[in-house]
Amino acid sequence: MSQTANTPGKKVTTKQPVSIKDVARLAEVSIATVSRCVNDPDRVRASTRNRVEAAILQTGYSPNPLAQSFRRGKTKVIMVVLPSVGDPFFTEVMKGLREVANASGYSLLINETQFNTMTADEIGAMVVSRQADGIVLLASVSPFGTAVLSSDNNRRLPVVVGCEIVSLQAAGYPSVHIDNQAAAIEVTDYLLELGHRRIAFIHGQESSLLTKDREDGYRLSMLAAGLSIEDGWVVGGNLTITGAIQATQKLLRHRHRPTAIFCANDEMAMGCMHAIKSAGLKIPQDVSVIGFDDVRYAAIMDPPLSSVRQPAKDIGEQVMLRLLGEIETGRSTDAEPVIVPHELVLRRSVAPPVD
Amino acid sequence: MSQTANTPGKKVTTKQPVSIKDVARLAEVSIATVSRCVNDPDRVRASTRNRVEAAILQTGYSPNPLAQSFRRGKTKVIMVVLPSVGDPFFTEVMKGLREVANASGYSLLINETQFNTMTADEIGAMVVSRQADGIVLLASVSPFGTAVLSSDNNRRLPVVVGCEIVSLQAAGYPSVHIDNQAAAIEVTDYLLELGHRRIAFIHGQESSLLTKDREDGYRLSMLAAGLSIEDGWVVGGNLTITGAIQATQKLLRHRHRPTAIFCANDEMAMGCMHAIKSAGLKIPQDVSVIGFDDVRYAAIMDPPLSSVRQPAKDIGEQVMLRLLGEIETGRSTDAEPVIVPHELVLRRSVAPPVD
DNA sequence: CTGAAAGCGCTTACAG
DNA sequence: CTGAAAGCGCTTACAG
Numbered sequence: 151m152s153q154t155a156n157t158p159g160k161k162v163t164t165k166q167p168v169s170i171k172d173v174a175r176l177a178e179v180s181i182a183t184v185s186r187c188v189n190d191p192d193r194v195r196a197s198t199r200n201r202v203e204a205a206i207l208q209t210g211y212s213p214n215p216l217a218q219s220f221r222r223g224k225t226k227v228i229m230v231v232l233p234s235v236g237d238p239f240f241t242e243v244m245k246g247l248r249e250v251a252n253a254s255g256y257s258l259l260i261n262e263t264q265f266n267t268m269t270a271d272e273i274g275a276m277v278v279s280r281q282a283d284g285i286v287l288l289a290s291v292s293p294f295g296t297a298v299l300s301s302d303n304n305r306r307l308p309v310v311v312g313c314e315i316v317s318l319q320a321a322g323y324p325s326v327h328i329d330n331q332a333a334a335i336e337v338t339d340y341l342l343e344l345g346h347r348r349i350a351f352i353h354g355q356e357s358s359l360l361t362k363d364r365e366d367g368y369r370l371s372m373l374a375a376g377l378s379i380e381d382g383w384v385v386g387g388n389l390t391i392t393g394a395i396q397a398t399q400k401l402l403r404h405r406h407r408p409t410a411i412f413c414a415n416d417e418m419a420m421g422c423m424h425a426i427k428s429a430g431l432k433i434p435q436d437v438s439v440i441g442f443d444d445v446r447y448a449a450i451m452d453p454p455l456s457s458v459r460q461p462a463k464d465i466g467e468q469v470m471l472r473l474l475g476e477i478e479t480g481r482s483t484d485a486e487p488v489i490v491p492h493e494l495v496l497r498r499s500v501a502p503p504v505d
Numbered sequence: 506m507s508q509t510a511n512t513p514g515k516k517v518t519t520k521q522p523v524s525i526k527d528v529a530r531l532a533e534v535s536i537a538t539v540s541r542c543v544n545d546p547d548r549v550r551a552s553t554r555n556r557v558e559a560a561i562l563q564t565g566y567s568p569n570p571l572a573q574s575f576r577r578g579k580t581k582v583i584m585v586v587l588p589s590v591g592d593p594f595f596t597e598v599m600k601g602l603r604e605v606a607n608a609s610g611y612s613l614l615i616n617e618t619q620f621n622t623m624t625a626d627e628i629g630a631m632v633v634s635r636q637a638d639g640i641v642l643l644a645s646v647s648p649f650g651t652a653v654l655s656s657d658n659n660r661r662l663p664v665v666v667g668c669e670i671v672s673l674q675a676a677g678y679p680s681v682h683i684d685n686q687a688a689a690i691e692v693t694d695y696l697l698e699l700g701h702r703r704i705a706f707i708h709g710q711e712s713s714l715l716t717k718d719r720e721d722g723y724r725l726s727m728l729a730a731g732l733s734i735e736d737g738w739v740v741g742g743n744l745t746i747t748g749a750i751q752a753t754q755k756l757l758r759h760r761h762r763p764t765a766i767f768c769a770n771d772e773m774a775m776g777c778m779h780a781i782k783s784a785g786l787k788i789p790q791d792v793s794v795i796g797f798d799d800v801r802y803a804a805i806m807d808p809p810l811s812s813v814r815q816p817a818k819d820i821g822e823q824v825m826l827r828l829l830g831e832i833e834t835g836r837s838t839d840a841e842p843v844i845v846p847h848e849l850v851l852r853r854s855v856a857p858p859v860d
Numbered sequence: 861c862t863g864a865a866a867g868c869g870c871t872t873a874c875a876g
Numbered sequence: 877c878t879g880a881a882a883g884c885g886c887t888t889a890c891a892g
Contacts, residue, residue, distance in 0.1 A: 217869035220575035241591030424805035450779035452807040572885035
């Protein structure tokens, strides 16, 4: 078995694979006919087809996808750009993307933007070089917005944006997402109704627009309630656990300590909860916490974390559907954003303020 | 900008990109010379090169990667097969894989096996069709072990196994992983030293060998201590939170309820902790819990979760280094597994048993 | 140092 | 219904 097949030091054998020519020779037809049997069997007489199919079986032939991609100018690959595959929310979105893509014979090429902006250039390079048939943008990537996506360097690819408005430059692309601002208003209104007045917000990365709408919603709700947001109540948590821990520590030291903290995603809410408990405070008695995304960990936090549920997998599916539609028709779909529903999921991490 | 560039209903313009011919014409050289300027500039006279480079700049030419892939028979793509990108441990491994791959100009194509075995066939298909230059196997995929990887259907690809022995068929491939069995023995020995006698184990999927070594370690340690493992103390948690919750509920109903639960990964340990607390029991006073992988959430659990730290990113890096080495030399490396160090990380989820 | 030419494996009008 | 032929864009011996 593999031991014999792949002994150390031995040449990794990649014998000449069978090509369309071998099949043609064996079946005594032209390569054109073999190609037709593979791609459009109905156009070949049954008796011929049988002969070819027998030859294919006998040789174990399968078309060289590199040649096909080249010839057809299509890769059957979709590039997905997102902040981090490790975030459980994006994991869910990816599931939807993948299922729809695979069903149509497409593979996904993942590009994490992480925290270095360098990768934006890589993305640009890939776009330009057409390694993919289309792009799903789940991340805020302003740096290359105009430079690549909208440049008229002759090689534009279909793009669909998921989850949120990603950058001003990408505003013209079709997108699928919840109404982030409305959801954030609901969250903040809910906290206000419970009696909270000192409500803090932990946002994502400074440079990113990814959670901007959520911050806007928070601010609008506070404003509508006639409350002012004190300096230091809105802090950045970098979308990470450690970032949120630091942000929360700052909030807890604030001279007007918030009674509720609204985190722009659950990953940060998890860090926030940890920081609060580590400071010897109780959730929700001392501080209420609410997150965003309702990832799979939210319900098993201690106490269980309130959050905003997004139909993550659904978003992924719809994004991919639109993208594939655009790829296969060669026409961009209506750029009108598709707004999917969200839901406030209330758990025990939130309660009325004590004082 | 994009609005103008991509109006709904408008044809997605993909104008003819510039080819090597355009550059050659403009620079008044042959296409061979253009190719050399791109791939091996030293072999071209400086004056000629300058002319070509100017033409490249002027036209915005970049080689069509589809044509290159086809011509060279290389895709610069590595396929990664793993259970789930959503698992924070694999996220870390992927980080290492990706960094090394990208540094050498390779992209990653991700294949999740999830819980359906269908994908094993997909993998097989991809392997056979050579869409990738090599494969990283992080998942247990016995179904296609012999069928594809070791078959002599003329199209074998370099494979490196990460994290663990993946299947008997893959035993001959180079691999990078910790000594899972030894680590599991350490964990169990540690629990025994604390005085635990009723120790349960939650393993991964039934069909998978992925956590087999850990289970073996647990069993060996119990055996060495002269303890017998009661029926019902070893249960499957499917590597998921929900699976672990159910498994834990079973364990808590056992007539000899375990005083310590060893979970084959942290994801399951998180579910396990939730189930214990939901049952009104205290961690670690009533039940101690220990996980495996030391994912980023372990330290912020309540109480913080003890676990076995694997150098995840390191594993990823080393795996990719070996794989790229094999791809670029055309020779398989020594199949001797590389064992990387692990570390027992003790936190407050474990204590001596009370009774 | 450079060019003309073959060829990678396939698909697809174009004839017949 | 089938074949001969062109061509996708590149790389690479082979000459010169």
